[in-house]
Amino acid sequence: MSQSTTAPPEQLTELAAGVSSLRTGLASVITGHPQLIDTTIAVLLAGGHILIEDVPGVGKTTLAKALGRLIDTKVGRIQFTPDLLPSDVTGVTIFHGVEGQSSFRPGPVFANIVIADEINRASPKAQSALLECMAERQVTVDGETYPLPGPFLVVATQNPLEMEGTYPLPEAQRDRFMARLDVGYPSYEAELQMLEQREAGDPLDDLQPVLEAATISRFASLVRRVYVTPSLKAYLVQLVAATRQHPMVRVGASPRATLQLTQAARALAATRARNFVVPDDIQAIALQVLAHRIVMSPTARAEGVSASDVVSQVLATVSLPPPTTA
Structure with missing residues (x-):
C-alpha cells in the first residue's frame, strides 16, 4: 500500500468521533x-x-x-x-x-x-x-x-x-x-x-444506537487504508515468528495471526485519528491477538509459563524498527 492511498485525515476525524460515541456508551455500562x-x-x-x-x-x-x-x-x-x-x-x-x-x-x-x-x-x-x-x-x-x-x-x-x-x-x-x-x-x-x-435500573436499558451498520462497514474500509511501513511489516512478521521459535511453545501463532495483528494495529491507529501505524499500536494489542493462538509445551505447563508470558517476552526481545517518517 502506498502512502498516496492512505486514509484521508478528514475521514479519520469522522471515524474518531464515532469511536468516541461508542466508547462513551460502552463505558456507561462497563x-x-x-x-x-x-x-x-x-x-x-x-x-x-x-x-x-x-x-x-x-x-x-x-x-x-x-x-x-x-x-x-x-x-x-x-x-x-x-x-x-x-x-x-x-x-x-x-x-x-x-x-x-x-x-x-x-x-x-x-x-x-x-x-x-x-x-x-x-x-x-x-x-x-x-x-x-x-x-x-x-x-x-x-x-x-x-x-x-x-x-x-x-x-x-x-x-x-x-x-x-x-x-x-x-x-x-x-x-x-x-x-x-x-x-x-x-x-x-x-x-x-x-x-x-444500578440503583436507578439497568444501564443497558438507556443505551441507544449511535452508529449504523453501513457506517461500521465504511469505517472498516477506511481502516484497511491505514499505512504500515515496510519496516513495521517486517517487525510484525518477526514478532509472530518468534512465538514459533520459543522453547516453551509447542505450536506458535499462525500466519493468520500476522494478518490479524496487522489489521488490529491499523484499527487502533485509526481510532487515534492517525492514518499510519506506529510500534505502540502493535505492542498495545499484540497480547490480545497472539496469546490465545499459542499452544504451550508440557514443560511450560509444569513450570507455570503461560502464553501471555511468551508474548510479553517476545515483545521485550524482538528489536523495534528504526523510526521512520510515515
Missing part, C-alpha cells in the same frame, strides 16, 4: 475497563471476532449486549449448552411434504452481531458450526451456501476451562478470533460506581 473497551472497538473496525474469557459475573455478556445496542443493526444471540446442535446455530432445511418443496430457515447466526454466550459449554461439534461463518462469512447447509450479512462480528464469551461443564475450544476455532479479552474484576472505585449506577 466501568473501569478502558483498555477492554478500546480493544473491542478496534476489533470491530478491523473486521475480526472477539473471544471474552473470564469467570461468571464480571460483565462478559453485558459488554456484548451493549455493543449490539449501540449499533443500529441486527443482533443474534446463541446460548451455548451441552445439547446444542449445529443446526441450532446455522439454521435448517425444512421439507414441506404437501408442496413437495424445501425451504431454508436461517439460524441466529444470520445477523450482523452474533453473541455466542458461554461458547465452551457446548460440544466441539456445535462449536465448530461457527468455523465457516467466522472465516468465510457464509453458511453451507445441505449443499447450499448462504452468504451472511455484512458487517459480521461474533462476540463469544467463555468461562475458564477449570470450571465445571466446559469444553476446550478447538485450536482452529481459537485461531478464528482476532482477539481474546479478559474482563477481570473491577477496582474498588469502579465497583462502587457500578452499584450507584
Whole structure:
C-alpha cells in the first residue's frame, strides 16, 4: 500500500468521533475497563471476532449486549449448552411434504452481531458450526451456501476451562478470533460506581444506537487504508515468528495471526485519528491477538509459563524498527 492511498485525515476525524460515541456508551455500562473497551472497538473496525474469557459475573455478556445496542443493526444471540446442535446455530432445511418443496430457515447466526454466550459449554461439534461463518462469512447447509450479512462480528464469551461443564475450544476455532479479552474484576472505585449506577435500573436499558451498520462497514474500509511501513511489516512478521521459535511453545501463532495483528494495529491507529501505524499500536494489542493462538509445551505447563508470558517476552526481545517518517 502506498502512502498516496492512505486514509484521508478528514475521514479519520469522522471515524474518531464515532469511536468516541461508542466508547462513551460502552463505558456507561462497563466501568473501569478502558483498555477492554478500546480493544473491542478496534476489533470491530478491523473486521475480526472477539473471544471474552473470564469467570461468571464480571460483565462478559453485558459488554456484548451493549455493543449490539449501540449499533443500529441486527443482533443474534446463541446460548451455548451441552445439547446444542449445529443446526441450532446455522439454521435448517425444512421439507414441506404437501408442496413437495424445501425451504431454508436461517439460524441466529444470520445477523450482523452474533453473541455466542458461554461458547465452551457446548460440544466441539456445535462449536465448530461457527468455523465457516467466522472465516468465510457464509453458511453451507445441505449443499447450499448462504452468504451472511455484512458487517459480521461474533462476540463469544467463555468461562475458564477449570470450571465445571466446559469444553476446550478447538485450536482452529481459537485461531478464528482476532482477539481474546479478559474482563477481570473491577477496582474498588469502579465497583462502587457500578452499584450507584444500578440503583436507578439497568444501564443497558438507556443505551441507544449511535452508529449504523453501513457506517461500521465504511469505517472498516477506511481502516484497511491505514499505512504500515515496510519496516513495521517486517517487525510484525518477526514478532509472530518468534512465538514459533520459543522453547516453551509447542505450536506458535499462525500466519493468520500476522494478518490479524496487522489489521488490529491499523484499527487502533485509526481510532487515534492517525492514518499510519506506529510500534505502540502493535505492542498495545499484540497480547490480545497472539496469546490465545499459542499452544504451550508440557514443560511450560509444569513450570507455570503461560502464553501471555511468551508474548510479553517476545515483545521485550524482538528489536523495534528504526523510526521512520510515515
